[in-house]
Amino acid sequence: MAKDFFEIIEQYDTLALFRHVFPDGDALGSQFGLKLWLEETYPDKRIVALGDNENADSAFPISDTISDEALKNACAIILDTANVDRIDDQRYKLCDTVIKIDHHPVVESYGDLNLVEEGACSTCEVLTKLLMGVKDTCSKAAASYLYCGLLTDSQKFSIPSVSAQTMACAAWLSAQGIDISALNHQMFATDLKSFRFEAYLKNTCTIIDDQLIYKIIEQEEYERFGLSFIEAKDKVNAFAGISGIEVWALFTRNPNEEGHLYNGSLRSYRKTINDIANEYHGGGHKLASGVKKLTRLDIDELLSRLMKRIAE
DSSP, X not given: OHHHHHHHHTTOXXXXXXXESSOOHHXXXXXXXXXXXXXXXXXXXXXXXXSOGGGSOTTSOOOOOOOHXXXXXXXXXXXXXXXXXXXXXXXXXXXXXXXXXXXXXXXXXXXXXXXXXXXXXXXXXXXXXXXXXXXXXXXXXXXXXXXXXXXXXXXXXXXXXXXXXXHHXXXXXXXXXXXXXXXXXXXXXXXXHHXXXXXXXXXXXXXXXXXXXXXXXXXXHHHHTTOOHHHXXXXXXXXXXXXXXXXXXXXXXXXXXXXXXXXXXXXESSSOOHHHHGGGTOEEOSSEEEEEEEOHHHHHHHHHHHHHHHHO
């Protein structure tokens, strides 16, 4: 499969890298890490990273621009995105060839070439393994982006999908001279407004049967703390690491949706939840999934489903 990947990209003068909407560290790290690596390896090619800058993490570069016409002769590389509806910038459809690189459970095999490793803890792990197979080194900058994605999606190497391969990839990236301490601080340090918001979440959450924690956040609540919707919805792990809690969830009012709708983040200690998330306009990993476009009635129903799963 790696051979097929390089045979395809070497045929194109323009490579367009796409990510999922509301990108996390793995989506951005894989996108910009691969972009730098490709620029270093193929200096004569045009490499662009596409997506909505408004929803991106400021720790990463801003996205590039490219015309529709230029995309018609390009190869699209779509990173960390399980299904086509979640691709940020649907102009990938204009591209001549589509390559999918991912680690999520397969929902859609939409690429002309699919490089999917469901056992990997991140797309950055899949990419690092791929790049390790063709070069002994890469630049510190590219390695730093890839390490950020590996670090965030593995939750600091703490989730069940972390493997010997994960650690081997981390070791290879570390050997490129990255500053591990600085990258950890960059991706996980909390500013005061986030600290205060997380304290508020803990003080106002609801706990069901000492097994499930959840909080429904309205727009005026997170804006009172100076947070955007994007910043607020990512705070689900304020409830993580509590002994006895099987599932935790955060539902955040989305001001960009018509009607009073919420996006949700679901996390589980050991119970499979992605099959449930699939039924609520979402999906993801077995123990970490997202849902969207939920009414309050949907949330009540979803919480009931999660409690039944806990009891199984």
